[in-house]
Amino acid sequence: MPLDYRRFNGPDDSVSYKRFTDNYLKSYDELYEELIDKNSRRKDGRKLDEARSMCMFFARTDLISQAKGSAYIELKKTKVVCSVFDPREIPHQNEFSQLGQLYCEVKFAPFSCVRQRRPHAPDAEERALSVALRQALEPAVCRHLFPNYQVDVFVYILEHDGACLAAAINAAGLALANASVPMYDIITACSLAIIGEKVFVDPTEAEEHLAIMSPDTEGTNHGIITMSMMSELKQVSDFMQIGSMDVQCVTKVMEILEKECETIVPNIQKVLVLNVVQCFNQRKQLEAEAKEREAALNAKMEEWKKILNAG
Amino acid sequence: MAGLLLSPTEKVFILHGVQDDYRSDGRSNIDYRPMELETDVVSHASGSARLRLANTDILVGVKTEIDVPKPDKPDCGKLEFFVDCSANATPEFEGRGGEQLANSISNMMQKAYHSSQAFNLKQLCIFEGKQCWKLYIDILILECGGNLCDAVSLAVKAALFNTRIPFVKAALMDGGNIDLQLSDDPYDSKLLDVGSAPLLVTLCKIGDKCVVDPSAEEENCSVISLIVGLTGDRKYYYPKDADKQQSVESKCTTIGMNGPGSVAPKTLKDAINQGIVAAKSLDEALGQALLKERQQNIGIKKHSYGFLK
């Protein structure tokens, strides 16, 4: 792997000092205890089945002026920026492709993760996320409208506190709509973590970390599921599961995910409608200003004409 | 797949076949194509297997190396998957052309083997916190005839079943460093417990129905396929201690979707259930085949066919 030579990386066999802190040495059970308190509330005060989409959700568009469309989504501590660029001809391609293509790239900011610093070169996780993002977005975009062209979607994860793929898909869907790329439906995504009997909707990083770790007891369900949906069409565009769980669990959880995906839709819709309203207001204002200017100009012209005629 | 051109009429023919549960090669929607499996084909590897599923040809070699365990998992070994799409399969894979496909398959395998319920990494531990085995699972795709994921997962499981890890004879402690002495005798080695290793099942949606084991032509007709990874059952691989263990329900270790289309939630559920049935029968057949081969190898020296058959 290429190293970043401008940075002092330390000796090869060095380990992070965090390895020796109390936090790190906690056992699986201790970590599990920490996630939920006595009133069955999570660390950030949410209930188990409460997603961040309701109260801690913030989204806006037009963050990046260079891009055709852009979006920013915040789920409390998970912060994601997405930019979408104009269609351009597919580079290095010999054959004509009937359908337009989506090029997706997910990138973690070097400082985004709690546990390790992210390298500049794209690593395996980023590549996997990019593939998953494309898989999720492709069915939603009317690709036949721009044959032989590709639309670039770039996602930058500023801070990672769980459910980053879901946040990336939501942001990308919003940004695509903002860039006025024709789409069949609004695309939303949600993820959840499963540890034993408990289902954590919209998990934080700590919860995800524990869900991926294999418990000592045999046969316990654990894992993460991310699903993206086009709610109006009732179509699942991507479904990712990792971990180990029985099939009843998967099917049961799917309903929760479906509902959760639907609840995000109004949030996105609100942003988009606001966008349109804002756009109209802006245009009205611009028109008014233009009219004013024209009036002033006309007045000036009249004045000059008078002077000319008089002269 | 590469270089395959189907006319709309041919696609309609395949689609109608799937609708009537009678596919163009005479199978029903839940049938697999004939498979050939041989283990121990590469002598430089600790374990190897070659699987031929109709036109799809996969060769897997497992190599072992000694490594230092990760600090957060001191008692676990490591697994690494590497997929190489050989240009023998199609000229498009020349140079770096096959990398994207290779990455997606190795990602899928990595995810499927992630959980300890699928593959227990503790059996690769040599000395807690200091040394462990690292298994390099190298997958070589020699010919693509559709359904790569299933074939790869079957071949990997067979190769792991065949893998021998030498016993450690002695360990010398030398001021914190450990010097291992390994047994030289190739038969003085342990086998891995791979009974629960997952198998991937691809369900290809053609029309309204899902089919297992799609051929290259069928893959061309479909816009979306679902890949389900399900753990195996130990009783098929270790029948001797079958009575000691209760039958375990197979679990999903990974689910993924592939292709530009989308599916309705209900179809997704049905497909997963269909995948379980397919995975179970695959697992049983693989276990039987592997045990039979192992039985034959005891006593007489095995006749190796390799590619000469």
Next chain:
Amino acid sequence: MPGPDLLSSQGLRLDGRRPNELRRIRCKLGVFTQPDGSAYLEQGNTKVLAAVYGPHQASKSKSTTEGVVVNCQYSMATFSTGERKNRPRGDRKSQEMSLHLRQALTAAIKTELYPRSQIDIYVEVLQADGGAYCAGVNAASLALIDAGIPLRAYACACSASMAWRNGEPEPLLDVGHVEEAAGGVVLTVASLPNTGSIALLEMSHRLHMDYFKVVLSRAMQGCRDIEIILDKAVRDHLAEGWTKQDVVTI
């Protein structure tokens, strides 16, 4: 000069062969269905697969009016060697081998028959135990025949080394991995034995001029031996093919 220990006092080599003996060659044509031609070849413990695609239209940048473009790729499976390889292809050795393959095979193919076309030849080494390049050329030659591409002659490759026995020079035919690693000279020849011409000659380490001729003639003898084996394999394959086809049509 290293070498005396390559031959025992009885005149046998490390793996029990006589100095002028090839390793056992087993081969099969038409192992795959998708390529236009394919072959599998085992030379001792070295196992090689070759596939041929084409002739097809050449890509614009490569196309020439003079003859067919021969495009070769040599890659080694990551598990083929004793120590695991990190990359199957793209390293310097594989690239060099690709060039050498191309050199040997271009000499054999009647290139003038297909202007503006391209033939792709892919060689995959599954197990390397010395002489992987030689096995690659031999397998590619079979694959070309399986694809029905007109050749001038069989392209055969063989290696030879040099040892001493009772003070007399004794060249060794078809060098294995152990003999290669022992550090002696290795002369690799790719030739068209039928026409007596040499397509590629490569030598590692140094060898006194006086002995060069002996080693070369031993390697050429090896090429001629290999040609007989390949020829028999092709004839057998075709005979088998015909009978099978007859059965099907009747």
